[in-house]
Amino acid sequence: MGDTHRNQHFASFIKKQFPKIKSVLVVADGKGGLARELARQGLTVRVIEAKPRFKWHDRYGIKYQRGWFTREHKVTEDLIVGMHPDEATAEIIIAATASRKPWAVVPCCLKGEAAKGVLCFKGWLNKLRSLARNQTVLEWQLPISGKNVVLYHK
Ligand SMILES: C[S@@+](CC[C@H](N)C(=O)[O-])C[C@H]1O[C@@H](n2cnc3c(N)ncnc32)[C@H](O)[C@@H]1O
Numbered sequence: 001m002g003d004t005h006r007n008q009h010f011a012s013f014i015k016k017q018f019p020k021i022k023s024v025l026v027v028a029d030g031k032g033g034l035a036r037e038l039a040r041q042g043l044t045v046r047v048i049e050a051k052p053r054f055k056w057h058d059r060y061g062i063k064y065q066r067g068w069f070t071r072e073h074k075v076t077e078d079l080i081v082g083m084h085p086d087e088a089t090a091e092i093i094i095a096a097t098a099s100r101k102p103w104a105v106v107p108c109c110l111k112g113e114a115a116k117g118v119l120c121f122k123g124w125l126n127k128l129r130s131l132a133r134n135q136t137v138l139e140w141q142l143p144i145s146g147k148n149v150v151l152y153h154k
Helices: 006-017 033-040 088-099 121-131
Strands: 023-027 044-050 062-066 079-083 105-106 136-140 149-152
Touching: 006 033, 006 105, 006 149, 033 044, 033 062, 044 088, 044 136, 062 149, 079 088, 088 105, 088 121, 121 149
Parallel strands: 023 044, 023 079, 044 062, 079 105
Antiparallel strands: 105 149, 136 149
């Protein structure tokens, strides 16, 4: 169980760091909490989640897609983000880089193809940074318990 305020804090961070964006792709949103926070702040949101655990209908400002996000997905929104997105973590960074879009992730578990051979969380952060090629990758800590490091590129 993660910090119950994690999506609220991440949404505030996103609004502050990316003040000009209008649309956001939220990957691996679980119960849909981050999408709701971002929509509440006036953004147009698309969610791609493999196993949605929320009421399955589009609502004002949010479009839901059930599916497995990979690096092959084209990012059409202004920004792509993921909170504790497990196997999608590296995929978000790689897809964003290919589409030349800004991104922000809060990594947690060492999961997915890119995590193979990575032994610890510090190594995972380094691996994720390396996937962004020559981009400047910034880092911030959200005021939440549990995994709280945001890696992001503006
Ligand atoms: C640890 S949960 C976190 C969910 C949510 N972000 C939260 O903070 O509660 C990880 C979620 O990622 C989803 N997921 C993992 N890999 C995915 C992928 N490649 N594409 C879409 N969803 C994925 C899982 O279905 C699961 O809901």
